[in-house]
Amino acid sequence: MASVDLIGIGKRFGTTEVLRDVSLRIADGEFLAILGPSGCGKSTLLRILAGLEGADRGEVRLGDARVDQLPPKARNLAMVFQSYALYPYMTVRQNIALPLEMRRLSALQRLPLLGRLLPGTALRRRAIAEDVAAAAEPLQLTHLLERRPAQLSGGQRQRVALARAMVRHPAAFLMDEPLSNLDTRLRTEARAEIMALRQRLGATILYVTHDQAEAMAMADRVAVMQGGRVLQLAPPQELYDEPASLEVARFVGSPPMNAIPARIGAEGRVEAAGFALPWRSGLVPGTQVTLGVRAEALVPAAQGLPVRVERVERLGAEALMHGALSGSGEMLVARLEAAQIVAHPPGTSLLLMPSRAVLFDAGGDRLPMTRLHDATIPSSEPAYG
Amino acid sequence: MAEHARHPGARAEAIAAWLLALPALLLMWAMLLGPALAVLLLSFTDWSLGEPEIGWAGLGNYLQLADDPVFWQSLRNTLIYVGVSVPATVGLGLGAALLVESVGRGRAFYRAAYFLPVASTLLAMALVWEFMFHPTVGFVTQGFRALGLPTTDWLQNPDTALLALAVIGIWQNLGLAMVLFVAGLQGIPRDLYEALAMDGADGAWERFRRVTWPMLGPALVFVVAIIAIRSFQVFDTVAVLTEGGPNKATEVLLHTMVQEGFRFLRTAYGAAITVIFLVFTLAVTVAQTVLLDRRAHYG
């Protein structure tokens, strides 16, 4: 295993710039997820690292070695493709064995029939067979080794793709939306399998996905990409609690973070819907800002932002309340307990108080703000700063 | 393409591509494109096979062709042959395809029966057809007689010989047209017919007129073109059954070309006929492209 460095990567296809100066460092043994909507450049970045695509600018390093100019086969990276890319006419065994054959057998030894007669071939083939068996066993593929991909279910194909990637102990694993062709139940199982694989091999993994649940659940750190740029690179919880920009805040988390139009009032107090909130900023009074509040951080209170309930989505133990902020009419989402929902059917009004919040300027960048310790804050939620 | 040039191994990939393509490229030039250009050049010379001297003749061969009654006869015959066999083949092929697609059972048998002539050796089958056209015991003659129609020695009568050859051509290519039409028919989405039925039109004629025919447009153009090109290439039946006779009634372009170019060794003259032949087949392709472009919105 090795660390991976992407330094200042730039890439354009024709006139569209798909990657603009992207730098990422993945530590040895780290699981880093790249999260972004389709077309954000995340797959291109992965393919550049794999050597399947060339970068226009920048450097790619594996461990201490610069590998930009090396073809894919010389980089010792393994990739799991979204489509799995299994060779359809080969059995599972042959699929898993192919990368080993290419590395351990000479061109002559690989020849059909004739190759088997050469000295050393039998010994090496036996070693390959053992490694294939060893890779198949933990992924429960042993009884499927003689089947062809067309005879396998989606989950089984996915496991074959994993086995083919891990069988040769690569420097790092690259995974390109490996779970997106599975249904929800299989996806959960496959996640567990990837995590187990990682535990066992201590593997360096670069994982590309558009599904934030996957990224948040598995990765040590997540890089949020949009428009060919990394917006933020942080551990999942930090990404959720402390988004670096409004873009990240709106992209990470479901439902997305509420963006409440606000302005700076007297003494730097943050005001929304004409109500002074318990935060203070160093900005000039009158500045327009945006307050970011998570749905679960909007709590019914004796005083707060007046909201008219419009629609309720029940999720079981809790429910999502969609309401319009009086004055601006801005739509807000609050995650409330079922009991609280009963008390506030659609058409009624209630007051919601943010228990924690982050502040963004008009351009969407994060601003510092300090919390005022006063009694108007409800205590049902632990307060963040 | 410039942005691709820098990917790792781009040079290796380009070199590999050239190496992989090279044998085919060389052979393509040596066996097809080069000789095709050579034919064009040759048609402007006065060369005959075996002669040491080669001279520039300009348009000489073409002017000679314009004065050659055999050439005009040959061209006229070829166009008649194409004009008769293309509509008949395409029409019958379409009819067969519609019928085959509309019956449930027996499809595989019908398809095999109609396609068999395409796969069989035309030259051998031409001899069978010679017997079919036999003036006394042939099936065709007996059939005409049974219907009370006049009969003749079909292949030896200048009025019927070309038509008899066209019948063989139709018989041979009909299955090809049918199979191509079936593929076209199967490409028409089922839900169009269902939508049509919901809109109140479910009769066979309405279905054909409103969905099948317009949706089959591109396939029709393609089939017409492929059958036309194959018809222009008529040679085997002429060479073995009539040798252009009787009295030049079945002289066609390729046969004239072989006679001039290889039998009489008037190489340059044969080359000029080849060029005329090429022009006609290219014209078919151009017409096909233009028509398909215009109908592209069906694609």
Place this chain on the structure above:
Amino acid sequence: MADRSGLLLRHVLLLLGAAVMLAPFVLMLSLSLKPPAEIFAPEFRLLPVQWAAVEDYTAAFTKVPLARFLLNGFIVTFCIFTAQALTALPMAYALAKLRWQGRDTAFLLVLAALLVPPQVPAIPLYIALWQLDLLNTYAAIILPSTISVFGIFLMRQFFRTVPDDLIAAARMDGLGEFAIVWRIMLPTAAPALAAFGCLSFIWNWNEFFWPYIAVQSEQLMTPPLGIAFFSDTEAGTSWGPLMAAATVATAPLVLAFLLAQRAFVRGVTMTGIK
């Protein structure tokens, strides 16, 4: 609706058509079993009264070297298809999946060559083979067909449907471009290659125009040329043996077609209708 009677009518029409399409084959078989006296009998009978199958087929194999013609047919079609596949597969892969300057030009050349009917190059090829002193050899029959632009086009279209990921996976697994053609593309393309093989076999077995020009020696004749030669020498006198020879020459194709009907039809329909 009148579906039952309509269906019956359609079957009757189709059966009549099939009868016309198959009549020459039936006639050919029937004549090949009959003695001369029965061939011109005014009433047609499917089976002979007096069987002459042995005589007719023996005559077919002894009056002309029919077995030799068949052997030549197999040699020629086999060599041609091997050469076509060996040149078309790599080129089709390069055209479909590799990035190189000149790819678009090369593909345009293929399209241009597709427009050239096979009879057009005949005169220059004849001259070239004459100068190389190769006329009247196997090489003369085989060489002009060693390249099939149709095959290149067909395989390219097929390769374009192979997912790029599969090739990317192969590259990451350590395969070079030649190994990809050999180990990945060839097996993937097996159905398309089989379809192309069927077409190549039909065309080259049946090819008459070029062998007719390039070959005079009886020992080199392919089946159609041999049949024409037989018909010429016998001049319509011995229909029984001629039909026996025609049956033998057509049989390999008909058998191949009946065995691999799907591949044949797929090959034909892959040519253009998308």
